[in-house]
Amino acid sequence: MENSEKTEVVLLACGSFNPITNMHLRLFELAKDYMNATGKYRVIKGIISPVGDAYKKKGLISAHHRVIMAQLATKDSSWVEVDTWESLQKEWTETAKVLRHHQEKLEASGCDQQQDSPVLERPGRKRKYTEQRSELSQKKSLEPKRKDVPKVKLLCGADLLESFGVPNLWKSEDIAKIVGDYGLVCITRAGNDAQKFIYESDVLWKHQTNIHLVNEWITNDISSTKIRRALRRGQSIRYLVPDLVQEYIEKHDLYSAESEERNVGVILAPLQRNTVDTNSKTATA
Numbered sequence: 386m387e388n389s390e391k392t393e394v395v396l397l398a399c400g401s402f403n404p405i406t407n408m409h410l411r412l413f414e415l416a417k418d419y420m421n422a423t424g425k426y427r428v429i430k431g432i433i434s435p436v437g438d439a440y441k442k443k444g445l446i447s448a449h450h451r452v453i454m455a456q457l458a459t460k461d462s463s464w465v466e467v468d469t470w471e472s473l474q475k476e477w478t479e480t481a482k483v484l485r486h487h488q489e490k491l492e493a494s495g496c497d498q499q500q501d502s503p504v505l506e507r508p509g510r511k512r513k514y515t516e517q518r519s520e521l522s523q524k525k526s527l528e529p530k531r532k533d534v535p536k537v538k539l540l541c542g543a544d545l546l547e548s549f550g551v552p553n554l555w556k557s558e559d560i561a562k563i564v565g566d567y568g569l570v571c572i573t574r575a576g577n578d579a580q581k582f583i584y585e586s587d588v589l590w591k592h593q594t595n596i597h598l599v600n601e602w603i604t605n606d607i608s609s610t611k612i613r614r615a616l617r618r619g620q621s622i623r624y625l626v627p628d629l630v631q632e633y634i635e636k637h638d639l640y641s642a643e644s645e646e647r648n649v650g651v652i653l654a655p656l657q658r659n660t661v662d663t664n665s666k667t668a669t670a
Contacts, residue, residue: 391424391425391426391427392425392426392427392533392535392536393426393427393428393429393533393535393536394420394426394427394428394429394535394536394537394538395428395429395430395431395432395487395491395535395536395537395538396413396416396417396420396428396430396431396432396538396540396570397431397432397434397483397484397487397537397538397539397540398412398413398431398432398433398434398539398540398541399434399436399471399480399483399539400434400435400436401435401436401440401442401445401451401609402433402435402436402451402454402455402609403442403444403445403446403451403609403613404451404454404609404612404613404626404630404634404639404640405433405451405454405455405458405609405626405627405630406607406608406609406612406625406626407605407607407624407625407626407627408605408607408608409433409458410458410459410462410465410627411605412540412542412572413431413465413540415572415599415601416428416431416540416570416572416597416599417431417464419570419597419599420570420597428464429464429535430464430465430466430535431462431464431465431466431540432465432466432467432468432487433455433459433465433466433467433468434467434468434470434471434472434483434487435448435451435452435455435467435469435471435472436448436471436472436477437471437472437473437474437475437476437477437478438472439474439475439476439477439654440477440653440654440655441477441648441651441652441653441654441657442648442653443645443646443647443648443649443651444613444644444645444646444647444648445647445648446639446640446644446647448472448473450633450637450639451472452467452469452472453633454630454633454634455467457627457629457630457633458626458627458629458630460629468487470483470486471483471486476654477654477655477658479556479559479655480539480559480563481559481562481563484537484539484562484563484566484567487537488534488536488537488567491534491535491537492534495534536567536568537567538567538568538569538570538597539563539567539568539569539570540569540570540572541569541570541571541572542571542572542573543571543572543573543574543577543579545571546569546571546573546579546582546583546589546596547577547579547582549586549589550582550586553655553656553659553660554653554655554656554659555655555659556659557588560588560589561588561592564588564589564592564595564596565591565592565595567595568592568595568596568597569595569596569597570597570599571596571597571598571599572599572601573598573599573600573601574600574601574604579598580598583596607625612625612626612640613640613645616634616639616640616641617640617641617642617645622634
């Protein structure tokens with residue numbers, strides 16, 4: 386199938402990236418290989434979108450540092466980049482809204498590139514309007530047809546898919562938007578049984594064709610939590626994170642027993658907001 390017939394895809398990964406690890410970067414490569422191999426899609430870009438400080442997750446350090454580390458990690462990538470929009474929001478922003486922001490940004494960019502032909506210069510002698518219109522139509526007919534706008538899909542691990550089942554962590558309408566309007570590219574491994582989770586969820590089952598499960602055959606158990614634990618204990622994290630990220634962490638002494646206590650006892654932003662919304666609906670019912 387020719388590239389022009391394939392749907393262009395932008396992979397968006399939302400998360401804490403606290404800190405970003407080699408596993409986070411590996412997810413993009415696994416997803417790109419899988420999507421391209423289907424023959425239906427062509428991945429053109431990857432976007433890392435660190436969550437803002439208002440998320441209030443335990444041990445979450447400043448978004449300023451997390452964004453810089455992500456930028457250092459993707460410095461040499463030809464297709465994965467970091468976007469700061471979500472991290473700069475004063476309030477926690479739902480993933481569905483982040484997806485919408487990036488899809489609308491792509492659509493706006495597509496419109497900018499598809500402007501009408503430049504206005505014809507005023508001719509030296511008087512010409513009939515019909516002649517000008519005919520010439521303009523001929524020029525436009527020679528232009529390439531407008532390309533479809535790339536589709537944004539959420540890149541995630543199986544843990545995010547399973548988190549859809551945690552009460553009040555996600556709004557049911559947001560889950561429907563994410564899997565229905567955008568789609569998931571979910572990296573899974575033996576023992577996660579993501580297919581069973583999809584089967585047991587009515588909304589996920591309804592949109593199962595828009596959920597792409599990618600098997601991770603070369604397993605990698607690196608996680609940000611384990612990285613922070615190693616740093617608290619003074620252990621090496623080399624080869625677990627990009628070298629530039631390790632250097633940045635050491636230079637700014639980012640992770641410690643004290644930093645891990647940040648937001649301790651604070652209710653996670655989505656749980657707090659969605660619980661309030663649920664209680665309000667119950668009270669007015």
